Amino acid sequence: MDLETNIRKASELHNYISRKIKDHKALYSKSGYERDLMVLDKMKRGFLSKDISSLTWLKDESKGIADTLGSHVEEPNFLNKIYDLLTILDQILVEIKKPNFQKTVLITGGSSGIGKELSILLYKQGYQVLVVSISKEELKLLHKECKEINPSGKLETLEADLTQTESISKILKWISKLNLEVGVLVNNAGFGLWGKSWELSSEKVDSMLLLNIGAVTRLSNEFSKRMIERKHGFILNVASTASLQPLSYMAAYAASKSYVVSFSEALAAELAPYGVKLGILYPGTTKTNFLSVAGIHKENKKGSLGNLAYSIAMDPKDVAKVAFNAIQNETKRSVPGFMNKAHYYSTKIFPSWIVKRIADRIFKKE
Structure with missing residues (x-):
């Protein structure tokens, strides 16, 4: 209650x-x-x-x-x-007593898309929100928007590139300087790449894996230590419906999100005896800059992936509401939206090769 x-x-x-x-x-x-x-x-x-x-x-x-x-x-x-x-x-x-730490939330990638909407929602609900983002301009805009909603609300922002390993230490020092304890960690930052695996930029793929896997792992482990000391805390790791099966033409991205799921489920079991909980969010296609960053654009061609992706994409506000409820209830698994739920449960019902074949046909790049 x-x-x-x-x-x-x-x-x-x-x-x-x-x-x-x-x-x-x-x-x-x-x-x-x-x-x-x-x-x-x-x-x-x-x-x-x-x-x-x-x-x-x-x-x-x-x-x-x-x-x-x-x-x-x-x-x-x-x-x-x-x-x-x-x-x-x-x-x-x-x-x-919870507000001393449990109402302090750290969100990575919190200045745009799902992360931004979740940051605003938590801010409105009286949480102390700590936002990390690579974009200084987006952080400024977020700060302005939040203060217009409630000038006395608590919001702190930090510009950091999580593909750089030293950024983890930067975040920890920043939180220590603020004299705060994080009660909820949301590992939201991430991006994807679409195309034939060997044709993608090696540098971009490396950055994606450092962010989607490396940052999630290190932040989860660092904050697990702190939460174990207090015998309470919640980590929400943002995976994707792409994690539900191997995904041709987004091979490395889907694999990175499968890692997030596997790592999160194992870590949740390790943390359970210490009173710390971990949940996984499975968003699907969402109306954010994720699609354009991945290289998926609207096209004139009928039936193209871009047109399909944009037509079924969820509003990030709706996904953020599901994430917010996951934080409130410390939910183990959260799947926003009917289409995403259908995708999620189809992988439990049908053989994996059927789901993969359908996904391959949708995501195929000529």
């Missing part, structure tokens, strides 16, 4: 317990009656004002409070209701 739901439930239980104590006033001494109402009042002020000191006191004194409040009202389930309230107050305390 989220914080507001817990507060609402605590309020309902508080009102029930208060009413029962008042109904049994005759069984109390004057001082005992006033003491119990004082404790209940402190409870209510604690959870309504989200006061950490009051809630910590309640947690430490919970056994005595339960015995005291339950000593005069001999009704079935009354004591259970008190314990239910104290349990919820404990959950509220955990939720209130």
